[in-house]
Amino acid sequence: MSLLIHNTLSRKKERFEPIDPHNVRLYVCGPTVYDFAHIGNARPVVVFDLLFRLLRRIYGPDHVTYARNITDIDDKIIRAAKKEGKDISVLSKRYTDIYNQNVKDLGALEPTIAPRATDHLPAMIRMIEKLVNSGHAYAAEGHVLFDIGAMESYGKLSRRNREEMIDGARVEVAPYKKDPADFVLWKPSTDDQPSWDSPWGRGRPGWHLECSCMIEEHLGTTIDIHGGGVDLVFPHHENEIAQSESAHGEPFVRYWMHNGYLNMAGQKMSKSLGNIETIDGLLKKHRGEALRLTLLSAHYRKPLDFSDELVRQQKKRLDRWYRITDGAEACEVPQALIAALEDDLNTPRALAVLEDLATPEGAGELKAGAQFMGLLMQTNEDWFKGRLKGGATIKLEVTGKLSATDESIDALVDERIEARAAKDFERADAIRKQLEGAGIEVEDHPDGTSSWRRRD
Ligand SMILES: [Zn+2]
CATH class of the missing domain: 1.20.120 (Four Helix Bundle (Hemerythrin (Met), subunit A))
Structure with missing residues (x-):
């Protein structure tokens, strides 16, 4: 038994050695729940589900803790909720439920913990206070920013130089920033935006901070494996490292794993190309x-x-x-x-x-x-027969096939068996054609019975 993992930190395959084989800790960044998740978001779910299964086999099912978070506070959610005229909690609950059903349909085991960002506001405020007190962060105009100049190793995961970092983060050059690459830990909210009280006024946390705090709370200050899509290496994971290592003075993650991009017929999925496929749509x-x-x-x-x-x-x-x-x-x-x-x-x-x-x-x-x-x-x-777990039948909305229920197909197949028995071959043929038109294949057996299956 020896597990090899490609570690993004070293860019090498390394032998995996857990901190505590009785509690192997894995964290994967989950969805921001403001819309249907696209199929690119399903890749880390399935990849790290397989890793979870493997770790459980190696270390025992009770000795692996897997956390995958739900980001339920974010500017994208605020915008989407405003557009619909709904409370953000209504929107985030709707898309959390859809996401959970989608990943279940993809055969993913439930993670051990699925923490939600909005349940961790006190921990987030505590971490920001710590970073301000240690000189790693500063408050300015209602914002609190992480001071990348105060961390010598900043950039070690993505291996970017300063110019690349500023480009990559597409950062706002705001007058209150010491360095354009400094990133937000806390920002002020207007009256119509969700907000929490803090020592820096009413506001809301930055996205990167959420993961650092959920990891600390549920898995500890140093964890074994952190996973996610390669698009998260910079700035998200780089910033998680900056926050957690500066706050705790300990290494944050021992093995970083990143899955590659998912392209749609050779092209990057993007709204402007109109080639985005959602998990929910594909499951139909x-x-x-x-x-x-x-x-x-x-x-x-x-x-x-x-x-x-x-x-x-x-x-x-x-x-x-x-x-x-x-x-x-x-x-x-x-x-x-x-x-x-x-x-x-x-x-x-x-x-x-x-x-x-x-x-x-x-x-x-x-x-x-x-x-x-x-x-x-x-x-x-x-x-x-194209049945899904729980009794539903797969819906082929695109081709319009398979809309018939199992019961109605069974009834037609039975009627056809009776027609054949009564030597009414014209009727039997008509039923077969009707079934074929609906995407159902009928197979006759020597004993006079028939079975059917959905063709797709
Ligand atoms: Zn994250």
Whole structure:
């Protein structure tokens, strides 16, 4: 057992050694809940869910603490709530619930803790006071700013020079800043913005501060692994380090892990290109497991070129695996699969191990290995009938297919069996055509019965 992790701090693969093997601590930045999360946000969820599963296997399920936060106070939420004329708590609750359901549909285990930023205001104010008192932060015009000049190692994670930092942060050059790269810990709120009392007047925290405080409160001052998308390295994670290390005088994170970008058909997802796909929208046209397998198909540090075609290919792969493992009992998780994942979560190699097992002889191991990765979790019947857990059927809104309920399909299939038995072949053919038009394939069996499956 030896887990290797690529550490963004050293830019090297390192052997993972937890601070306390009885309590391995992992933190991943969660969503800002102001809108539907896009599929790019799903990549860290699935990648670090797999890491969570692996850590639980290595150290025991009770010896791993995984926190993924909810950012429920942010200027984006304030703007969106104002636009809708709703309270920010209404908006953040709505999108938190949707997010939680979406990531569940992607097969992600619940994290041990899902802290919300708004529950941690006292801790945030305490940390700012500490930073002001130690000379790492200063108050100016209702704001409190982190003074990057007071921290010699600032920039060690992203390895940027000063000019790159100012460009990268797209910082406002405000007159009250000592240095344009100084970042906000606290800012004043106007009367129509959410606010909390503080020694610097009524206001609200900066985003970077939220994660530093939630980590301190739930996981401690030094944690084992901090994960997130590569877009968070700078400024978000750089600033988390600045705050936490200056406040506590201890190393903040031992291993930093970052997943690569998700591109949409070769292009960066962006509002201006109009190519943003939400997790919720994609779950209406694809099965969660097919999306999960797609997100795991590339190595987590490499860019992933996402497309509907890629998801369809992975769905076909799962169809094949479901057929092979039909009736098979899951046995031991194959050691070669664990070895691949222990090598910096090498999922392409892990999936190649499963592919090698995709034979009648390998079915038990294929099932165990796939289930370890959160795949093949449905019964064959549910999978092929397109049923989701909880009884809902998958909705293919895009093609307009599969809108029929299981019950109405069953009734038509039964009617067709009766028509055939009565030798009314014209009626039987008409029903078959009707079902085919709705995307349902009917298979007749020698004993006179028929089964059906959704084609998608
Ligand atoms: Zn964060």
